[in-house]
Amino acid sequence: xxxxxxxxxxxxxxxxxxxxxxxxxxxxxxxxxxxxxxxxxxxxxxxxxxxxxxxxxxxxxxxxxxxxxxxxxxxxxxxxxxxxxxxxxxxxxxxxxxxxxxxxxxxxxxxxxxxxxxxxxxxxxxxxxxxxxxxxxxxxxxxxxxxxxxxxxxxxxxxxxxxxxxxxxxxxxxxxxxxxxxxxxxxxxxxxxxxxxxxxxxxxxxxxxxxxxxxxxxxxxxxxxxxxxxxxxxxxxxxxxxxxxxxxxxxxxxxxxxxxxxxxxxxxxxxxxxxxxxxxxxxxxxxxxxxxxxxxx
Ligand code: NAD
Numbered sequence: 001x002x003x004x005x006x007x008x009x010x011x012x013x014x015x016x017x018x019x020x021x022x023x024x025x026x027x028x029x030x031x032x033x034x035x036x037x038x039x040x041x042x043x044x045x046x047x048x049x050x051x052x053x054x055x056x057x058x059x060x061x062x063x064x065x066x067x068x069x070x071x072x073x074x075x076x077x078x079x080x081x082x083x084x085x086x087x088x089x090x091x092x093x094x095x096x097x098x099x100x101x102x103x104x105x106x107x108x109x110x111x112x113x114x115x116x117x118x119x120x121x122x123x124x125x126x127x128x129x130x131x132x133x134x135x136x137x138x139x140x141x142x143x144x145x146x147x148x149x150x151x152x153x154x155x156x157x158x159x160x161x162x163x164x165x166x167x168x169x170x171x172x173x174x175x176x177x178x179x180x181x182x183x184x185x186x187x188x189x190x191x192x193x194x195x196x197x198x199x200x201x202x203x204x205x206x207x208x209x210x211x212x213x214x215x216x217x218x219x220x221x222x223x224x225x226x227x228x229x230x231x232x233x234x235x236x237x238x239x240x241x242x243x244x245x246x247x248x249x250x251x252x253x254x255x256x257x258x259x260x261x262x263x264x265x266x267x268x269x270x271x272x273x274x275x276x277x278x279x280x281x282x283x284x285x286x287x288x289x290x291x292x293x294x295x296x297x
Contacts, residue, residue: 002113002166004084006087006108007031013117016048017087019066019145023058023146027069028070031076042070046063082109092119097116101116113166114130119243120242120243123154124183127157138155138187139153139167150179151176152181197235198256215230230280233273234273237278
């Protein structure tokens with residue numbers, strides 16, 4: 001029975017994951033190398049609760065119970081030593097994740113399940129550096145975690161059935177809809193999403209249409225809530241590029257080759273919302289569009 005959950009990484013995803021578990025009565029230890037990041041994460045969780053309260057979807061009592069369920073730590077071994085489940089949501093970097101999983105494996109109880117929120121790194125590879133590859137699984141939450149219903153559950157090559165069943169049942173307990181897939185590059189979400197984003201960037205690169213036209217066609221024509229270029233800005237163009245590289249390397253198929261325009265924009269530091277500029281321009285520190293047609297190829 002999972003009661004004690006440790007979340008590693010208190011960034012965009014980690015604070016959302018901690019929020020949802022704490023809201024559903026789990027005891028959460030939120031771990032980050034950066035103490036200021038932990039403070040920022042708690043402030044973000046409080047702010048997100050305030051938004052839910054304003055909409056009538058939560059109460060002040062829920063907020064204080066949830067915040068009371070979270071403690072923080074800056075050290076992995078002490079932060080995971082009582083955990084029933086660890087969810088790693090640190091920076092998307094293979095070497096970093098392998099090193100974190102070695103530390104978790106050495107410090108967490110033998111029965112603890114080890115999950116990763118990676119968008120694209122092989123679960124089987126991560127599991128291979130632990131002494132419990134059958135207890136390692138992908139739990140790919142979507143951003144923003146408190147709002148988005150889907151959790152893509154990824155079985156590594158060695159993940160045992162009981163572990164998948166536990167994680168599927170627990171995801172339902174969190175009010176999420178779990179979807180179980182196997183561990184191949186990009187899983188399902190990014191294997192389908194990233195080629196679409198890449199094709200949108202290629203259409204722009206080849207001059208087929210402008211930024212707004214491409215996004216409008218996909219929004220109004222396909223009922224997508226956001227066009228692929230704006231979505232890429234929200235995800236981060238560097239993140240999109242690195243996932244495309246995983247698909248390209250993993251399948252060895254040129255259809256996944258990142259568009260040269262995407263590569264150029266990442267090299268130039270135009271990473272989307274987080275840098276205030278990508279295919280669109282944004283008010284600094286916010287997701288609000290300020291100029292919608294300033295993009296230069
Ligand atoms: P982020 O950059 O916002 O946060 C990463 C956090 O990890 C930072 O706070 C950093 O200080 C911390 N960190 C780095 N090294 C650490 C270590 N050794 N120990 C503890 N903490 C450490 O990143 P994010 O967007 O939250 O992404 C986290 C993970 O979630 C990645 O694997 C990413 O692929 C995945 N993901 C992201 C999204 C998204 O939309 N952002 C969606 C789904 C999955």
